Amino acid sequence: MRDNNALPLLNEIAMRRPAVHCLTNTVVQALTANMLLAVGAIPSMSSDIVEVADFTKSADALLVNIGTLDGDLKASIRAAIAAARENGIPWIFDPVFIDRSPPRAAYAKELLALGPALIRGNKGEIATLGGGPADLARKTGAIVAMTGVTDLVTDGEAEITLDGGHELMSLVTGIGCAGTAMLAACVAVSAPNVRLASVAAGLDLFGKAGEQAARESKGPGTFAVAILDQLYQFSQSSLQERKVEA
Numbered sequence: 001m002r003d004n005n006a007l008p009l010l011n012e013i014a015m016r017r018p019a020v021h022c023l024t025n026t027v028v029q030a031l032t033a034n035m036l037l038a039v040g041a042i043p044s045m046s047s048d049i050v051e052v053a054d055f056t057k058s059a060d061a062l063l064v065n066i067g068t069l070d071g072d073l074k075a076s077i078r079a080a081i082a083a084a085r086e087n088g089i090p091w092i093f094d095p096v097f098i099d100r101s102p103p104r105a106a107y108a109k110e111l112l113a114l115g116p117a118l119i120r121g122n123k124g125e126i127a128t129l130g131g132g133p134a135d136l137a138r139k140t141g142a143i144v145a146m147t148g149v150t151d152l153v154t155d156g157e158a159e160i161t162l163d164g165g166h167e168l169m170s171l172v173t174g175i176g177c178a179g180t181a182m183l184a185a186c187v188a189v190s191a192p193n194v195r196l197a198s199v200a201a202g203l204d205l206f207g208k209a210g211e212q213a214a215r216e217s218k219g220p221g222t223f224a225v226a227i228l229d230q231l232y233q234f235s236q237s238s239l240q241e242r243k244v245e246a
Helices: 004-016 029-038 052-057 071-086 102-112 123-130 133-140 175-188 192-215 220-245
Strands: 019-023 042-044 061-065 091-094 118-122 143-147 150-154 159-163
Touching: 004 175, 004 192, 004 220, 019 029, 019 052, 019 071, 019 175, 029 042, 029 175, 029 220, 052 071, 061 071, 061 175, 071 091, 071 102, 091 102, 091 175, 102 123, 118 123, 118 133, 118 175, 123 133, 123 143, 133 143, 133 150, 143 175, 143 192, 150 192, 159 192, 175 192, 175 220, 192 220
Parallel strands: 019 042, 019 061, 061 091, 091 118, 118 143
Antiparallel strands: 143 150, 150 159
């Protein structure tokens, strides 16, 4: 286990097994669920308007990813966020491709007023939401994670930058989206005053898992499996070290 800073976080996820309800794009549902399971979290995926509020109420975090956005999903997102807000459940926003579609960008900006705990996007998506990462964090009260060759995490005051990962991570559809779900698990087990550090530790862990998975892979196909295995092994290592310390 390379990242000692992530050990307490992984321990907490593995011990508490947070439930993360995922309103995510249809391309990445299986990978997202499997990544959450690999670190010890419990995924659920229903977007049915009839039950989405109930699933959200029983979760520890809500993920909203608008990668494949349609009218029905918009209604479910509103219902889920309302349930999360009513029950003090943090929700995480991944504004996928808003820099490619003005109507999508307008919808994303509407959601910002509903108080996400974490916004994760690339440079273009964060810029489309308005200003730089620190400005966006101050405006919304959210932690902002801008990912790329170098990741930047900020609460509007403090900033943490991270290097890592591998180019194969960009060649598997949904790796980034699934990574955001993993960050939702990190947020689920972290108090608001330590979310900045928790999100940074989660991103660092994700990058290291990608690096190690790339060493063992022949290409994108084997990489997608290997990164799940790496995250699982990191999680199991954290439990073993906890037992030794105990």
